[in-house]
Amino acid sequence: MSSGSLGAYVLRRLLVAIPLILLISLGVFALVNLAPGDPARALVGSRQASPETLAAIREQYNLDDPFVVQYLIWLRQALTGDLGRSIQGSQLVTTMIWQRLPLTLFLGLYGSLVALGIGIPLGILAALKRGSEVDRGVVTLGVFGVSAPAFATGIFLLYVFGVILGWFPIFGQGEGFVGRVWHLTLPAVALGISVLGLVIKITRASMLEELQKDYVAFARARGLGRRRITVSYVLRNALIPVVTAAGLIVVGLLTGAVLVEVTFGLPGLGMLLVSAVTQRDIPVIQGIVLVLAIFVVLMHVAIDVLYTLIDPRIRFGRVEA
Amino acid sequence: MKLEEGPVSPSIPSGLAADATGRAGRIPLTVWIAMAFVLGAIVCAAFGPQIAPYPANEQNLLLGDTPPSAEHWAGTDLLGRDVLSRTIVGARTALVGPAIVAAGAFAIATILGLTAGYIGGAADSAVMRWVDFMFALPGPLIAIVIVGVVGGGFWTAVVVLVVLFTAPDTRIVRSAVLEQRPLPYIEAARTLGIPRTRIMFRHILPNVLPIIAAYVVLDFAFALVSLAGLSFLGLGVSPGTADWGRMLFENRTILFTNPMAALLPAAAIVITAGSINIIGDWTYERMSVR
Numbered sequence: 001m002s003s004g005s006l007g008a009y010v011l012r013r014l015l016v017a018i019p020l021i022l023l024i025s026l027g028v029f030a031l032v033n034l035a036p037g038d039p040a041r042a043l044v045g046s047r048q049a050s051p052e053t054l055a056a057i058r059e060q061y062n063l064d065d066p067f068v069v070q071y072l073i074w075l076r077q078a079l080t081g082d083l084g085r086s087i088q089g090s091q092l093v094t095t096m097i098w099q100r101l102p103l104t105l106f107l108g109l110y111g112s113l114v115a116l117g118i119g120i121p122l123g124i125l126a127a128l129k130r131g132s133e134v135d136r137g138v139v140t141l142g143v144f145g146v147s148a149p150a151f152a153t154g155i156f157l158l159y160v161f162g163v164i165l166g167w168f169p170i171f172g173q174g175e176g177f178v179g180r181v182w183h184l185t186l187p188a189v190a191l192g193i194s195v196l197g198l199v200i201k202i203t204r205a206s207m208l209e210e211l212q213k214d215y216v217a218f219a220r221a222r223g224l225g226r227r228r229i230t231v232s233y234v235l236r237n238a239l240i241p242v243v244t245a246a247g248l249i250v251v252g253l254l255t256g257a258v259l260v261e262v263t264f265g266l267p268g269l270g271m272l273l274v275s276a277v278t279q280r281d282i283p284v285i286q287g288i289v290l291v292l293a294i295f296v297v298l299m300h301v302a303i304d305v306l307y308t309l310i311d312p313r314i315r316f317g318r319v320e321a
Numbered sequence: 322m323k324l325e326e327g328p329v330s331p332s333i334p335s336g337l338a339a340d341a342t343g344r345a346g347r348i349p350l351t352v353w354i355a356m357a358f359v360l361g362a363i364v365c366a367a368f369g370p371q372i373a374p375y376p377a378n379e380q381n382l383l384l385g386d387t388p389p390s391a392e393h394w395a396g397t398d399l400l401g402r403d404v405l406s407r408t409i410v411g412a413r414t415a416l417v418g419p420a421i422v423a424a425g426a427f428a429i430a431t432i433l434g435l436t437a438g439y440i441g442g443a444a445d446s447a448v449m450r451w452v453d454f455m456f457a458l459p460g461p462l463i464a465i466v467i468v469g470v471v472g473g474g475f476w477t478a479v480v481v482l483v484v485l486f487t488a489p490d491t492r493i494v495r496s497a498v499l500e501q502r503p504l505p506y507i508e509a510a511r512t513l514g515i516p517r518t519r520i521m522f523r524h525i526l527p528n529v530l531p532i533i534a535a536y537v538v539l540d541f542a543f544a545l546v547s548l549a550g551l552s553f554l555g556l557g558v559s560p561g562t563a564d565w566g567r568m569l570f571e572n573r574t575i576l577f578t579n580p581m582a583a584l585l586p587a588a589a590i591v592i593t594a595g596s597i598n599i600i601g602d603w604t605y606e607r608m609s610v611r
Contacts, residue, residue: 020457034470140351143602147594149546151553151566152587155573159580247456255461259550263573273462274554277469289466296459 009308013301024293025078028286029071032061083287088279093287096272104268107184107191107260108253114192115199115249120242123203127238128230130208138200145197150256154190154263161186187264194256195249199242206241210234240311246303247296254292352603355596362593365412373406377563386575386582396579398572404582407563408589414475414564415593418557419544421479423537426486427494431533433487434494435521439502448491455488461547468556478557482547486540493536497529531608538601542594549590565590 040057057063062070077084083093126138161167168186210216211234219229258270265271269288276284365372374394381401389396395404437448464485468478501507502525510520551557552566560567565586572582 020454023454024458031466031470034467143598144591144595147542147546147598148591149550149553151550151569152590155569155576155583155587158573159576159584163576163580251459251461254459255550258462258465259553262554262570273465277466278555280470282470285466285470289462292459292462297457300457 006305006309010301010305013304017297017301020297021294024297025075025290026071028290028293029074031286031289032282033067078290083290084283086276086284087281093283096284097269097287097291100267100269100272103266104257104261104270106180107187107257107266107268110181110184110188111191111253111256111260112195112249114188115195115253118192119196119199120203120239123200124207124230124235124238126200126204127207127211139204142197142200142204145193145195145200147197148193150190150194150259151263153193154187154260157186157190158264184266187260187266190263191253191256191260194259195252198245198249198252202242202245203238207234207238210238213237240307243303243307243310246306247300250299251296254296349603351599355599358592358596359600362412362416362589362596365409366416367413369410369413373403373409375403375406377407377410378402378561386578388579389581395581395585398568398579398582399575404568404572404579404585407568408565408585410563411565411568411586411589412593414552414558414562415545415549415589418475418479418548419541422482422486422544422548423541425479425483426490426540427533427537429483429487430490430494431526433491435498435525437491438495438498439521439525440517445495448495452488452491455485460485461550464547464551465554465556468551469554474559475557478548478551482544486544490536490540494529494533497532498525501525501528532605535601535605535608538597538604542597542601545594545597546590 040054040061040063062073065073074084081094083097085092086096122138122141126135129135162169169183216229216234219233254270257268258273260266261268261270262274269292272284273288275281276288370377379402381397384397384401386399386401387393387397393403393405395408398404398407433448437445464478464481467481471477507520507524510524515524548557549564549566549569552562552564553570555567555570558564558567568586569583569590572579572586575582
């Protein structure tokens, strides 16, 4: 495959993503009208509003124009990086998002490291020792991983490692890299466990499927070592479904991050979203949802590209065509 | 050369039940335990106020938050309410919401999936385009935002989750229907001139129902966790309701004085959802092995 065709493929996928992002932006914008009552009043939030303030708000947000015009004005501003101002304290929404982003990003990466670092080896181990006590143990762990929401795991971790043992801090986000790792370990483990079950299930199922393929029997018949077969043939093929499921894992991590940040009182993007939702701070909600939704869409594009790079059989969708 | 050691499902549900069974027909111990827990939760949901030692909302502000004692086995929360009673009574909202979500989502998904899978053509591409769109969205975050902005509490949360759950369920029903379509009995039915809707609902539906049933159970567990998450964030239930997610949120600050106030509802969520998942996985194995 030449790099030119790869570039063309990426471009094509991005072009498909654009209408999707536009559709999402329309839904995000419509949030103002979704709130019960007068949109102007929704934008004022819980503040006291005199008729003059309401009139000013209507003017500022072009609320007297038709919906489509309002949307286009908003979209033009959003495209230039202007997502409006918070109704609480009138801070710029983009500034607020930028301030909160590093913490959530750190938490997300740390959490996915926990989930993949524990989940993939456990899934492989369970598949190799299929039907044994180890397998049953790992699968049960996976079931509870799926069933335990991040906030429930978080409370248990806080109690055991924070309150009883006192190994980890209970509050705060830490100073410097080491301090941050130290403070975010419990939240990251809680976050990791929330998607651990998914990772274990997918890894185990695809390992089991690959182990039964003819090429494994052929390699065995040729007298290749078990380790060599597992590592250089089975594993490489078995991890493809894990990459495909990365989209699910990322959405799981995003949701988990919201819950974990609230549980541990961490001032990240998730916490900002929840406080904006409770205060009905529409511009902030719109900004965060738009950013996260675009992130998820682009993530899906990246996964598709990665997928075609890993699996040479799929040459940019030519197989299905 | 025969390689298969046994039927292995490559799909998401795990192999716990099938591996633990050994022989077909016997119900494994884990599933028995899970069923016992679910039965316990159902009894609490039905007769909670009668079983609970105290009224769930009886406050005792002078008492405040206390650790477990002889009078209050799981202690009390900040308002002096009995934690054990609130957890028992909370089983009702914990089970009723997910039941509606799972049933509602699958009722819609069955109609859409049958139409897309059997009729195909434009109907199929329209339905699948919508499913793909839903898959591209961060669903749970959208639920948080919509329930928060629209307000309306419990019922808004249930409706939003039904819509979000319908997309993956439709995909499942559709692929099950696609497996049935080329089979001889369908061809026979068509040759006999049986109308399409009758073939869909009287001939295909009974054959895909078992696999749907297993997914309904798994959906139920996922809905329980999702609704608990929403009420943990203060959405979906009104303040003061005896609800597991809500209790966890209210009591997470008194982890030092009465840890049970947060740990007991947390355990209730994990054990109930875990048990339902185990039963769902087991049902799935039973249905797909056959």
